[in-house]
Amino acid sequence: MSRINLVECVPAELEALAGRLGQPRYRGRQLAAWLFRKDVLDLEAMSDLPKEFRHRLAGEASIVVPEVKRRTSSQDGSQKLVLSLADGAQIQSVLMPDADRLTLCLSTQVGCGFACAFCFTGTMGLGRNLTAGEIVGQLAAVRPTLPAGARVTHLVYMGMGEPLANYAATVKSLRLLMDPNAFGYSPRRITVSTVGLVSGIKKLARENLKVNLAISLHATTNPVRSRLMPVNRGWGLEDLLAACRSFPLPVRQRMTFEYVLLQEVNDSGEDALRLARLLRGIRAKVNLIPFNDWEGAGFRRPPPPRILTFQTVLLEHGITATIRWSKGEDIGAACGQLAEPASTERVPA
Ligand code: SAH
Numbered sequence: 001m002s003r004i005n006l007v008e009c010v011p012a013e014l015e016a017l018a019g020r021l022g023q024p025r026y027r028g029r030q031l032a033a034w035l036f037r038k039d040v041l042d043l044e045a046m047s048d049l050p051k052e053f054r055h056r057l058a059g060e061a062s063i064v065v066p067e068v069k070r071r072t073s074s075q076d077g078s079q080k081l082v083l084s085l086a087d088g089a090q091i092q093s094v095l096m097p098d099a100d101r102l103t104l105c106l107s108t109q110v111g112c113g114f115a116c117a118f119c120f121t122g123t124m125g126l127g128r129n130l131t132a133g134e135i136v137g138q139l140a141a142v143r144p145t146l147p148a149g150a151r152v153t154h155l156v157y158m159g160m161g162e163p164l165a166n167y168a169a170t171v172k173s174l175r176l177l178m179d180p181n182a183f184g185y186s187p188r189r190i191t192v193s194t195v196g197l198v199s200g201i202k203k204l205a206r207e208n209l210k211v212n213l214a215i216s217l218h219a220t221t222n223p224v225r226s227r228l229m230p231v232n233r234g235w236g237l238e239d240l241l242a243a244c245r246s247f248p249l250p251v252r253q254r255m256t257f258e259y260v261l262l263q264e265v266n267d268s269g270e271d272a273l274r275l276a277r278l279l280r281g282i283r284a285k286v287n288l289i290p291f292n293d294w295e296g297a298g299f300r301r302p303p304p305p306r307i308l309t310f311q312t313v314l315l316e317h318g319i320t321a322t323i324r325w326s327k328g329e330d331i332g333a334a335c336g337q338l339a340e341p342a343s344t345e346r347v348p349a
Pocket of ligand 1: 116118119159160161162163193194215258289291293294335
């Protein structure tokens with residue numbers, strides 16, 4: 001039997017575990033405070049827990065989080081972190097500071113199986129799913145490396161992998177992030193991004209988690225979207241947008257549609273018009289992502305005037321649209337650039 005990883009237990013489970021080990025339930029909450037609030041991942045250091053309890057825990061459970069192996073800083077202040085998992089697999093997370101926020105971009109899989117044509121991570125194929133502990137463990141591993149006083153304020157599931165293809169672990173990780181006795185984040189500070197896995201969107205709708213949803217749309221016709229994103233061959237635009245329309249959006253929240261701009265592929269004025277039409281009736285905002293290049297990509301970023309024109313058309317049709325001049329492009333940490341770690345400075349132990 002594999003040992004329980006304590007960082008993937010919600011506080012209620014830790015309470016039950018304490019009970020099972022002959023302790024009052026509040027010991028489980030104390031344990032949660034050490035793990036999720038104080039970033040103490042060593043049972044020996046949990047000084048208010050009875051020795052006996054710590055001893056029994058050590059016999060039954062372990063505390064495993066990814067380890068920060070390398071960190072690369074970008075000109076723009078963002079940082080790419082290469083993390084290694086217990087089995088030696090590597091993933092990447094990205095820290096992005098912005099005015100009053102610090103956003104951590106989480107991975108949900110080693111690699112990705114969806115093979116979007118413009119995405120570098122997609123060239124790796126799928127290694128494996130991450131566990132919920134490995135997903136929230138990225139936050140637990142990164143936090144102690146932050147400068148004093150700095151706090152991760154927002155979390156986006158936009159690193160390697162497709163969150164909804166690793167559904168159970170993703171949902172468990174969201175519950176851990178939101179539990180007031182665990183990480184305690186408001187759902188409004190969390191965004192799950194999906195390639196457009198309709199079955200997963202429908203399932204997520206029923207969980208009623210109130211987190212933000214982002215859809216990687218990237219095209220306005222089925223032929224183009226199917227060419228760029230093989231997932232579209234199974235669930236076309238109609239199915240995807242119908243699932244979006246019936247997704248229970250909390251009041252005052254909007255759904256984000258991501259749209260990577262690829263020169264002469266999906267960046268015309270007609271595309272912008274079609275996009276506005278497709279999103280009619282959805283409380284939507286559009287995030288335009290000028291393509292981030294990688295070697296051998298075979299796509300180009302449109303020139304700035306064309307990007308601005310695309311945005312203007314959307315704005316003229318009443319669609320909120322922002323341009324995400326990606327962060328971390330110089331260090332291969334921008335959207336769709338995460339793959340095998342480049343050689344960079346090592347984090348001193
Ligand atoms: N699998 C999820 C999570 C990844 S999020 C999803 O598809 O939404 C990463 C975002 O960056 C996605 O919108 C993805 O389509 C986009 N992206 C991938 N490669 C890119 C590239 N080279 N340039 C700009 N954006 C890219």
